[in-house]
Amino acid sequence: MNKLFITRELLDEIISHCREDYPKEACGILGGKGNTIKKVYRAVNVDNSSVTYRIEPFQILKSLQQGGLEMIAVYHSHPHSQAYPSLIDIERSSEPYSPYVSIYMIVSLVQGEPEVSVFAIKDRDIREIELIIA
Ligand SMILES: [Zn+2]
Known part of the structure; x- marks a missing residue:
């Protein structure tokens, strides 16, 4: 995957969630088809932390399946660091129970305006993916 597509509305929904959970990290799952995001699933940050996150994905995975959507990416916020x-993100991406996907969206709230970036992380290799807002 080189490009990921999202609507302005869905991106705003993600950013709202990240702002609401500030100064803790917010996290969730992005469902869709192919490389198009169609639904945002908010998750609880089990770590309840401002520097890490952990998702219990099972309920969301069930909803995805019921809605006929695939899990495309995981999103989380960085309240105090860049996007x-x-x-820890890189380390946890290679844990056996975490990589349901290898695509991660990160929303940084360090600047006045949120900064959003998407990365493919695999075997500690990080590649940026172009996010197209359409
Ligand atoms: Zn992170």
Whole structure:
């Protein structure tokens, strides 16, 4: 995957969630088809932390399946750092129970305007993916 498509409305929904959970990290799952995001599933940050997150995905995975959508990406916020994967993000992406996907959206709230980036993380290799708002 080189490009990921999202509507302005869905992106705003993600950003709202990230702002609401500030100063904790917000997290959730993005469902869709192919490389188009169609639905945002908010999750509880089990870590309840401002520097890490953890998702219990099972209920969301069930909803995705019922809605006929695929899990495209995981999103989370960085309340205090740039929109780039942290060392913990990279480490956890290779944990056996976490990589339901390899695509991660990160919303940084460090600047006045949220900064959103998407990355493919696989075997500690990080590649940026173009996010197209359409
Ligand atoms: Zn992170």
